[in-house]
Amino acid sequence: MDTDALRLFVRAADLLNISAAGRDLGLAPAVASARLAKLEAALGAELLHRTTRKVSLSLEGADFLPFAREILAQEEAARAALGSGGLQAAGTLRFAAPSSFAQLYIVPLLPEFLDQYPGVRLDLRLSDSPFDAIEGSFDLALRNSPLQDSSLKGRKLAEDRRILCAAPSYIATHGAPATPEDLADHRLIAFRDQGPRPLLHKDGGQSSYHPALSKGRVIIDDGLSQKLLTVQGAGISLNSLWSVHAELGSGALVRVLPDYELDDQAKLWLVYPSSHVLSPKVRVFMDFLIGKIGRNPVWMT
Numbered sequence: 001m002d003t004d005a006l007r008l009f010v011r012a013a014d015l016l017n018i019s020a021a022g023r024d025l026g027l028a029p030a031v032a033s034a035r036l037a038k039l040e041a042a043l044g045a046e047l048l049h050r051t052t053r054k055v056s057l058s059l060e061g062a063d064f065l066p067f068a069r070e071i072l073a074q075e076e077a078a079r080a081a082l083g084s085g086g087l088q089a090a091g092t093l094r095f096a097a098p099s100s101f102a103q104l105y106i107v108p109l110l111p112e113f114l115d116q117y118p119g120v121r122l123d124l125r126l127s128d129s130p131f132d133a134i135e136g137s138f139d140l141a142l143r144n145s146p147l148q149d150s151s152l153k154g155r156k157l158a159e160d161r162r163i164l165c166a167a168p169s170y171i172a173t174h175g176a177p178a179t180p181e182d183l184a185d186h187r188l189i190a191f192r193d194q195g196p197r198p199l200l201h202k203d204g205g206q207s208s209y210h211p212a213l214s215k216g217r218v219i220i221d222d223g224l225s226q227k228l229l230t231v232q233g234a235g236i237s238l239n240s241l242w243s244v245h246a247e248l249g250s251g252a253l254v255r256v257l258p259d260y261e262l263d264d265q266a267k268l269w270l271v272y273p274s275s276h277v278l279s280p281k282v283r284v285f286m287d288f289l290i291g292k293i294g295r296n297p298v299w300m301t
Helices: 003-015 018-024 029-043 059-082 099-116 168-174 180-185 223-231 241-250 280-294
Strands: 048-050 055-057 091-097 120-126 140-144 152-159 162-166 187-191 197-201 206-209 216-220 236-240 254-256 260-262 267-273
Touching: 003 018, 003 029, 003 048, 003 059, 003 091, 018 029, 055 059, 059 280, 091 099, 091 280, 099 120, 099 140, 099 223, 099 241, 099 280, 120 280, 140 280, 152 280, 162 168, 162 241, 168 254, 180 206, 187 223, 216 223, 223 236, 223 241, 236 241, 267 280
Parallel strands: 091 120, 091 140, 187 216, 187 236
Antiparallel strands: 048 055, 140 267, 152 267, 162 236, 162 254, 162 260, 197 206, 197 260
């Protein structure tokens, strides 16, 4: 199979623009269109719908796209294996991560990464809403949960301790809960579909955090907005330590039930589909993030 044509198809699928994809690969628009048409003829399927106004993926194209990415990743890995030992990182890296973490820790590092690896293009999906790393055809994703999915492999980036917080103004007005059961009488800010979560006392005792049972509840789907609401005194929220360590240091937030932490074994994982070859672009990005963030997480010091 013509891997150059596959590379063109993948780029066109990312951009939904055949001419722009061709330009990225040094091809004239007419040459790019002809090469894609030849690939479709060889496969016996229309991969891209074309109209005078737009380009879109066909159903067959959407099904074929993950396989095309994998073939290209295999080629990159094979070329690297035949090289002198150095990784030649190049191509588009599709990376997904929670927006709250990315804004604080990843986005500020990206100019340095791009300077180090000028052949890599980044296609980012940054959202605190749940995502599927496989269905989304991501090369790499950051997850802050236990790694239990057998279809994924990963490397640990850092610990992810989660604690309850509130603003001093909230505590002054509503008081501080003395036990987890007291949370039912407080205003809680929680993510949508957040069910009961286990709380572990420092002495080993077990309890639970159940926002649906509280008197007042703000439902939200963005971690940064949750933190800002908490800082403004809207209620108590469960936060990752990496998200609030600066506010705890400044006094803008204080810990609630400080002897308790969430007990769900969550960690920050860099994950990729287990069926994928770890291509040079993915490997260098993982190594970069672990070196810059995971080696000495600022929130754990």
